Amino acid sequence: MSVLHVVFRVGTAEYVLPAADVVQMESFSGATPVPGSPAYVAGLVQVRGRVLPVIDARARFGLPPAERNLDTRVVVGQVAAPGGGLRTVGLIVDAAREVVKLDPEQLRPPPPLVAEQARGFVKAVAQVGGVGQGSAGAGGSGRLLLLIDLNKVVGEEQVHAE
Amino acid sequence: MSRPVNLADFLPPYLAEVEELLGLAHTQLLTLETAARGGAPQPRAVRELFRVLHTIKGLSAMVDVEPVVALTHLMEASVRAADRAGGKLPPASIEPLLQGLKAVEVRVRALGAGKPVPPAPSALLDALEGLEGAERRAAPRAAAPAEVQFDLEPALASKLSASEREQLTQGVQGGRRALRVDFAPSPQRSAAGLTINTVRERVSQVAEIVKVVPLSRPGGAPGSGLVFALLVLSSGPDAALAAAVEVAPAEVRLVAQPPPPPEEDAALASGALAGDLSADPSSDLAGVLPEAPLDEEVAPQRHGIVRVETARLDEAMERLAALVVTRSRLQRAAAALTASGANTRELVQILQENARQLRDLRAAIVRVRMVKVGEVLERLPLIVRGLRRSTGKQVALQLELGAAELDKAVGDRLFPAIVHLVRNAVDHALEPPEERRRAGKPEEGLLRIVCRERSNSQLEVQVSDDGRGVDAAAVARRAGVPVPQSDEELLELLCRPGLSTREEVTTTSGRGMGMDIVKRIAVDQLGGELRLQTEAGVGTTFTLRVPLTISIVDAFVFESGQQRYAVPVATVEELVEVDAARLVRGPGGAEARGEVQILERRGQAVPLLRLATVLGQPAGEGGGQKALVVRQRGEPVAFAVDRMLGQQEIVIRPLEDVLVKVRGVSGATDLGDGRPTLVLDLIALGGGAAAEAQRRERVS
Numbered sequence: 001m002s003v004l005h006v007v008f009r010v011g012t013a014e015y016v017l018p019a020a021d022v023v024q025m026e027s028f029s030g031a032t033p034v035p036g037s038p039a040y041v042a043g044l045v046q047v048r049g050r051v052l053p054v055i056d057a058r059a060r061f062g063l064p065p066a067e068r069n070l071d072t073r074v075v076v077g078q079v080a081a082p083g084g085g086l087r088t089v090g091l092i093v094d095a096a097r098e099v100v101k102l103d104p105e106q107l108r109p110p111p112p113l114v115a116e117q118a119r120g121f122v123k124a125v126a127q128v129g130g131v132g133q134g135s136a137g138a139g140g141s142g143r144l145l146l147l148i149d150l151n152k153v154v155g156e157e158q159v160h161a162e
Numbered sequence: 163m164s165r166p167v168n169l170a171d172f173l174p175p176y177l178a179e180v181e182e183l184l185g186l187a188h189t190q191l192l193t194l195e196t197a198a199r200g201g202a203p204q205p206r207a208v209r210e211l212f213r214v215l216h217t218i219k220g221l222s223a224m225v226d227v228e229p230v231v232a233l234t235h236l237m238e239a240s241v242r243a244a245d246r247a248g249g250k251l252p253p254a255s256i257e258p259l260l261q262g263l264k265a266v267e268v269r270v271r272a273l274g275a276g277k278p279v280p281p282a283p284s285a286l287l288d289a290l291e292g293l294e295g296a297e298r299r300a301a302p303r304a305a306a307p308a309e310v311q312f313d314l315e316p317a318l319a320s321k322l323s324a325s326e327r328e329q330l331t332q333g334v335q336g337g338r339r340a341l342r343v344d345f346a347p348s349p350q351r352s353a354a355g356l357t358i359n360t361v362r363e364r365v366s367q368v369a370e371i372v373k374v375v376p377l378s379r380p381g382g383a384p385g386s387g388l389v390f391a392l393l394v395l396s397s398g399p400d401a402a403l404a405a406a407v408e409v410a411p412a413e414v415r416l417v418a419q420p421p422p423p424p425e426e427d428a429a430l431a432s433g434a435l436a437g438d439l440s441a442d443p444s445s446d447l448a449g450v451l452p453e454a455p456l457d458e459e460v461a462p463q464r465h466g467i468v469r470v471e472t473a474r475l476d477e478a479m480e481r482l483a484a485l486v487v488t489r490s491r492l493q494r495a496a497a498a499l500t501a502s503g504a505n506t507r508e509l510v511q512i513l514q515e516n517a518r519q520l521r522d523l524r525a526a527i528v529r530v531r532m533v534k535v536g537e538v539l540e541r542l543p544l545i546v547r548g549l550r551r552s553t554g555k556q557v558a559l560q561l562e563l564g565a566a567e568l569d570k571a572v573g574d575r576l577f578p579a580i581v582h583l584v585r586n587a588v589d590h591a592l593e594p595p596e597e598r599r600r601a602g603k604p605e606e607g608l609l610r611i612v613c614r615e616r617s618n619s620q621l622e623v624q625v626s627d628d629g630r631g632v633d634a635a636a637v638a639r640r641a642g643v644p645v646p647q648s649d650e651e652l653l654e655l656l657c658r659p660g661l662s663t664r665e666e667v668t669t670t671s672g673r674g675m676g677m678d679i680v681k682r683i684a685v686d687q688l689g690g691e692l693r694l695q696t697e698a699g700v701g702t703t704f705t706l707r708v709p710l711t712i713s714i715v716d717a718f719v720f721e722s723g724q725q726r727y728a729v730p731v732a733t734v735e736e737l738v739e740v741d742a743a744r745l746v747r748g749p750g751g752a753e754a755r756g757e758v759q760i761l762e763r764r765g766q767a768v769p770l771l772r773l774a775t776v777l778g779q780p781a782g783e784g785g786g787q788k789a790l791v792v793r794q795r796g797e798p799v800a801f802a803v804d805r806m807l808g809q810q811e812i813v814i815r816p817l818e819d820v821l822v823k824v825r826g827v828s829g830a831t832d833l834g835d836g837r838p839t840l841v842l843d844l845i846a847l848g849g850g851a852a853a854e855a856q857r858r859e860r861v862s
Binding site for chain 2: 032034035037043044045046052055154
């Protein structure tokens with residue numbers, strides 16, 4: 001049984017999230033900074049009448065800041081709230097243009113080096129479009145997709161004022 | 163026990179009605195308790211209490227809540243006995259009746275929550291049953307208890323309920339006569355204006371009607387087989403009763419023998435009277451909805467009142483909020499058109515009219531949600547009564563509530579805070595009577611609650627006591643910190659969350675219990691203010707200031723550090739121009755963070771903070787021309803902003819996610835451009851910044 005995933009790019013890497021965990025995708029036109037919030041929190045955005053906190057994926061993944069452009073997207077996802085219930089949080093990514101179907105067999109634990117660098121944010125890797133997958137290109141190399149653990153990316157840091 | 167499905171439709175109105183009736187019952191009982199201490203009879207309150215209990219019983223029988231029926235049946239019986247005693251309720255009966263109301267409330271709540279309704283506690287039922295006997299003994303005209311024999315035909319006796327039989331019994335024991343008179347309606351009598359209704363009215367003038375029973379009598383008066391049998395209690399002559407029904411006096415019949423003298427007991431036992439009937443089990447079934455003779459005064463009908471669920475009002479407010487945001491967008495679009503050179507005079511006029519309409523609509527909806535502060539606090543006397551009993555102290559509660567109204571959401575939050583203050587005052591502040599006597603005070607402590615509208619958007623509530631005051635040294639010792647030097651510092655100490663979890667030293671006076679809850683409600687949840695004034699041996703006053711409504715507020719909008727912000731107008735004391743030439747640099751020097759300057763304002767030095775600096779943002783160019791003055795712990799603090807943009811209505815959206823829940827930010831709003839704008843809590847920001855400034859000054 002293959003599962004639909006949303007693909008998005010941060011820096012040069014490509015990541016996926018299950019489509020069921022993604023509420024919507026929105027273009028990004030700036031966030032309102034919230035003084036005192038964690039550094040990787042870009043601020044607040046308003047998505048269809050709802051005010052959501054958004055996380056800068058580049059900052060969260062330790063990448064240098066980049067210029068925002070028309071490709072920039074907000075991936076709106078839902079994660080479990082610390083006290084129960086659901087939190088709706090946005091993730092600012094460099095681009096998000098497609099979806100893929102992944103079979104469970106395609107998902108493998110991340111190599112130790114990737115897991116170490118990703119600080120637990122990557123919980124699986126998947127290779128797609130490899131040899132024999134019906135690609136039109138002759139022997140083209142496959143893409144490596146990193147499955148995100150959105151709960152860990154969002155984090156549960158409580159801000160302690162002062 | 164299976165319940166017919168159509169009863170489900172009765173449940174919501176039943177719950178709403180009973181809740182209201184319970185409130186009325188509490189009010190009447192407290193009135194009667196006060197009167198009982200003074201020994202003054204209160205027949206009106208007794209009658210009203212009976213009517214309320216009777217109605218609860220009838221409604222509960224309809225929805226088949228047997229425990230409530232049993233409880234209210236016994237309660238109403240004891241109240242009826244008090245009515246017989248001339249409207250005087252014995253003081254000893256107040257507590258069991260209050261516990262009865264509590265038991266009813268618990269069971270009604272369980273029913274509303276869809277949980278099993280617990281049976282009525284047998285101990286409480288016994289206590290309530292004992293009340294009736296006690297009240298009967300208290301009745302001045304009470305005769306020696308003796309069983310009353312009734313002479314009634316079976317058709318009539320079977321319709322008599324246990325409570326009606328009891329009513330007749332008590333009437334006879336009280337020296338009145340139980341009589342029966344029949345009225346046969348006929349066309350001739352109707353033409354003469356004589357109907358069962360007019361007969362009822364006339365009979366009630368000369369006797370107490372216990373029961374009116376329609377009976378069919380074959381072969382009776384020509385043209386009609388229906389006869390109404392009226393059972394009454396009377397102390398007047400038979401002729402008066404006969405005249406009221408327009409029958410011969412001979413047709414008035416005695417239906418109960420007066421109690422016999424004690425020496426005739428043996429003779430009575432040997433010669434049982436004809437017609438002696440024991441209580442019929444089926445009569446109890448009819449008794450659940452008996453006619454109430456005390457109910458002769460019809461309850462005043464409330465005209466033009468519709469109960470509205472709060473959720474619907476919330477939805478209306480939410481729709482209004484969306485309209486306000488839409489209007490902001492329209493204004494923005496109109497401004498863009500104006501900037502492009504289009505002629506927008508008519509459009510601007512329409513927008514202005516629309517703004518007025520929205521403001522009126524908002525005021526109307528807000529007013530619908532408003533409740534009188536008296537309604538919010540009406541349960542306080544009952545709470546104080548409970549505290550009197552639990553502490554053994556004498557407390558007089560004085561309420562000066564005025565006519566202020568506030569949003570129900572604010573009231574629901576405010577009430578627990580006030581309850582906490584009241585509990586603390588009675589538990590800790592007010593001295594026992596002997597201690598007060600030694601201090602030269604009246605033995606009865608005074609607890610005073612005053613409500614005032616501070617402005618058109620703020621309510622001030624003061625809770626004062628004339629107790630021993632807060633012992634600052636004892637509180638400091640308990641918290642392990644130096645003794646606070648001012649009431650403001652003492653309040654900060656009292657509101658520490660950890661303080662309330664510590665065990666109290668038995669010899670320590672002062673209070674800490676629950677003060678963090680009060681502050682959390684008044685300041686954090688409602689965006690209000692909390693102040694303390696206390697004097698040893700004299701008393702303590704807590705002052706809460708809360709907004710009347712919290713959904714849509716007027717706000718100042720300004721720029722600071724290249725970002726726009728909003729601040730509710732109600733929290734700003736003043737908007738001042740900053741004269742850079744007259745600023746005095748504080749001891750902080752040129753340090754970037756915590757830079758403090760001094761602003762002179764009507765002869766008072768006010769610390770001036772750059773808001774951009776406090777928020778950790780780069781300062782804008784040429785900024786600081788205007789400052790917002792807020793009051794933090796009674797002291798003014800000014801925040802310099804880069805540019806004022808104006809004042810407008812905003813809809814505050816709370817920020818719930820832990821990532822963005824920070825101190826100093828109370829929410830976000832949409833000014834019409836689709837981007838969130840932060841709503842700042844300058845008082846909270848001022849606390850941190852001013853405290854840091856003070857610490858810096860202390861260090862330097």
